[in-house]
Amino acid sequence: MLLYEVKNIIKIYYEKENELLIHEWLEYNPEDHDDIILTILQKIYDIFLIYPVEKVIVKADMTIGVFSPSIQEYIKDVQFPRLIADTNLRFVATIKSKDHMKAIGALLWQDQFNDQGEVILHDVGSEEEARNWLSTISKKLT
Structure with missing residues (x-):
């Protein structure tokens, strides 16, 4: 079910x-409009409060641009700590x-250190891989 959309920027779905x-x-980074991204980040936080799930898939394989430095700092210092504390x-x-996944192949050894964190991050190359990992890891750790 589509919960939220900002045309050409983000779509958020919920699978009950x-x-x-x-x-x-x-x-x-739509035309350097950090205000739009901040609004989206607040909406993401609100959605996690309404739909208290443990698992999320972030589809970034077709994303263009990068977050501005101020948005990156906000995510690191505000967004993630709030999500960890409140959801x-x-x-x-x-x-x-696929290009990004090839480039990080040498870093895969780091996965062994992620299983003990409050939020476990994992990079994958497809939605199928994401679903399989989420299914496996959540069963393994719960």
């Missing part, structure tokens, strides 16, 4: 049967482009 949110990012978020599978 899988207790899963899906964030499909299309653009990270049930525990597992994030991020779908990245």
Whole structure:
């Protein structure tokens, strides 16, 4: 079910049967409009309060642009701490482009250190991989 959309920037879906949110990012920095991104980030926080899921898929494989430095700082210093403190978020599978996945192959050894964090992040190359990982990891750790 589509919960929220900002045209050409983001779509947020909820799957009740899988207790899963899906964030499909299309653009990270629309014409340098940090105000739009801040509004979206607040909406994401609000949605996590309304739909208290542990799992989220972030589709970033087709996303253009990058968050501005101030948005990156906001996410690190405000958004993530609030999500960790106030929601049930525990597992994030991020779908990245095939080129990006090839580039991070050498970093896969780091996965062994992620299982003990408050929120476990994992990069994947497809939605199928994301769903499989979320299913497996949440069963393994709960």
